[in-house]
Amino acid sequence: MISLSLLGFVVATLVAGFIVQWVRGHASRYGDGMPQRFHVGDVPRLGGVALLLGIVTSWALGWIQSIFGDPGSLRFGSWVGCWMLTLIPAAIGGIAEDMTQRLTVRYRLGLTAISGGLAVWLLGLTVPRFDIPWLDMLLPIAPWLGLCFVVLAVAGLPHAFNIIDGYNGLAGMVAVIVCLALAHVALQVGDRAIAAILVSTAAATGGFLVWNYPRGMLFAGDGGAYVWGVVIAMASISLVQRNADVSPWFPMLLLIYPVWETVFSIYRKAVRGVSPGVADALHFHQLIYRRIVRGVFHDDESRRVLMRNNRTSPYLWGFTLLTVVPAVLFWNNTPLLMAFCGLFVVSYVMAYLAIVRFKVPNWLRH
Numbered sequence: 001m002i003s004l005s006l007l008g009f010v011v012a013t014l015v016a017g018f019i020v021q022w023v024r025g026h027a028s029r030y031g032d033g034m035p036q037r038f039h040v041g042d043v044p045r046l047g048g049v050a051l052l053l054g055i056v057t058s059w060a061l062g063w064i065q066s067i068f069g070d071p072g073s074l075r076f077g078s079w080v081g082c083w084m085l086t087l088i089p090a091a092i093g094g095i096a097e098d099m100t101q102r103l104t105v106r107y108r109l110g111l112t113a114i115s116g117g118l119a120v121w122l123l124g125l126t127v128p129r130f131d132i133p134w135l136d137m138l139l140p141i142a143p144w145l146g147l148c149f150v151v152l153a154v155a156g157l158p159h160a161f162n163i164i165d166g167y168n169g170l171a172g173m174v175a176v177i178v179c180l181a182l183a184h185v186a187l188q189v190g191d192r193a194i195a196a197i198l199v200s201t202a203a204a205t206g207g208f209l210v211w212n213y214p215r216g217m218l219f220a221g222d223g224g225a226y227v228w229g230v231v232i233a234m235a236s237i238s239l240v241q242r243n244a245d246v247s248p249w250f251p252m253l254l255l256i257y258p259v260w261e262t263v264f265s266i267y268r269k270a271v272r273g274v275s276p277g278v279a280d281a282l283h284f285h286q287l288i289y290r291r292i293v294r295g296v297f298h299d300d301e302s303r304r305v306l307m308r309n310n311r312t313s314p315y316l317w318g319f320t321l322l323t324v325v326p327a328v329l330f331w332n333n334t335p336l337l338m339a340f341c342g343l344f345v346v347s348y349v350m351a352y353l354a355i356v357r358f359k360v361p362n363w364l365r366h
Contacts, residue, residue, distance in 0.1 A: 001072055001196045003065075004058040005203035012054030012207025019046050020217045043216060045098045047208050048223020052091050054204030055227065056084055062196055074196045082122040083197070083234065090115040090158055090230045094223035105277035108222065109155065115230050116154035125150045125237050131248055131334040150237055158229025160258035163265060165225045166285050169213030170313040172220060174320050175228040176202045176209075178254050181324050182235055185250065185331045189243040194235055201231050214310040249337035253327040256344050257320050264348070284348070287355045288315050322347075 023044050059080050066076040093111030097103040119125045127146040129136050139146055165171035179202040186195035205228070211218040220228075236251030252259070261284060266276045274280070289312045323344050330336045 001074065001192070001199055004062050004196055004200045007061050008054040008058030008200040008204035009207045011057045012050045012204040013210050015053050016047060016050035016208050016211045016218050019044050019050060020211055043219055045219040045221030046095065046223065047212060047218045047220040048091065048095050048098060048225070048227055050208050050218075051204050051220065051224050051227045052087070054207055055201050055231065058200035058204065059084060059197065062200070072196070073192060075193050076196070079123060086115050086118040086122060086234065087227065087230050089118070090226040091223055094158070094221065094226035098221035098223050109159065112158050112226060112230070113151060113155040116151035119154050119234055120147050120150050123234070123238075125234065126241060127237060127248065128241055129248060153237060154230055154233045156262070157233040157255065157258070158226035160255075160262040161229040162222055162225035163262055163283060164258050164285060164316070165220055166283065167289065167309050167312045168216040169209060169310070170285060170316055171225060171228065172205050172209045172212055173313065173317050174258070175232065176205050177317070177320055177324055178232055179205070181254055181328050182232070182239060182251065184328060185246060186239055188331070189245055191239065191243055194239050194242070197231070198235050213313070216309060245332050247332055247334045247337055249334050249341065250327055250331040253323050253337050253341050253344075256323050256341050257316075260345055260348055264352070284352060285312060285316050287352070288312055
């Protein structure tokens with residue numbers, strides 16, 4: 001597992017460095033008028049390419065090692081190749097958007113849905129239980145419910161990560177935290193294969209973060225968000241499907257921040273009569289940037305924006321840990337996990353309203 005992680009980190013770091021050095025000119029094509037833009041200067045958004053190559057290379061090494069004796073007892077088989085094939089449509093859609101800025105949300109959602117369909121077809125993924133009595137009674141009668149949930153999760157989570165990908169280190173560090181939390185529980189139940197998949201993904205993300213935080217020299221873009229979303233969605237469902245002790249609400253609590261951010265965003269835009277696909281600057285992390293992170297003074301505008309950008313992400317890392325810690329502690333206790341999910345939703349809405357109404361405590365402001 002260490003060798004896989006090291007390879008993923010090195011490959012992602014080197015590819016990301018190459019992109020920063022030689023593809024910077026491509027970033028001049030990006031539009032300046034986008035509401036979600038919170039940086040100055042031309043920064044490449046092709047970090048997804050580095051992530052994809054780092055992850056695929058590490059998985060391929062694990063597959064090769066398993067063929068020649070499996071020294072790490074990871075039991076990587078042909079299913080790893082199926083994971084790679086499942087990842088490709090979503091990754092291609094995200095990277096194509098990062099390169100051309102012309103692929104609409106409809107087409108990108110369709111490509112992530114294709115990845116969800118491949119997860120069902122090639123990997124046999126399904127949700128065996130919801131730990132909700134009336135839903136669990138329906139599953140034997142209507143097994144398609146579990147399959148539909150897989151497609152929805154694999155298609156939707158990439159876009160959830162894309163929504164929270166607004167500041168240096170934000171989505172990347174959330175992905176690392178979630179991957180390591182999932183890997184921890186996977187090791188608790190003896191599922192070394194899923195743990196290796198997740199640890200190598202976290203390592204490749206670390207290679208990307210070398211260039212992304214705090215200097216902001218490379219962004220993950222849609223491609224990076226889609227890679228994180230698909231891998232984490234498949235790993236979460238696989239962990240629950242393969243291990244009866246793991247509550248299906250464990251990954252839900254882990255991912256409640258990006259998931260609820262997406263749901264709340266759709267609701268917020270629907271109330272205003274705006275299409276969910278239209279970008280705006282009213283997400284939780286953007287409000288923190290505008291109304292909490294203050295006191296950055298520098299003569300150079302780009303330096304000032306960068307420093308303020310970097311100070312935003314730690315707020316959301318801490319916010320994520322508020323759900324990750326109880327999820328890891330109570331990964332097999334469904335009632336508690338459900339209660340923490342509800343508590344997060346209430347806390348999020350209260351915090352959002354407090355920021356909008358300028359009722360944030362002074363000790364939170366910088």
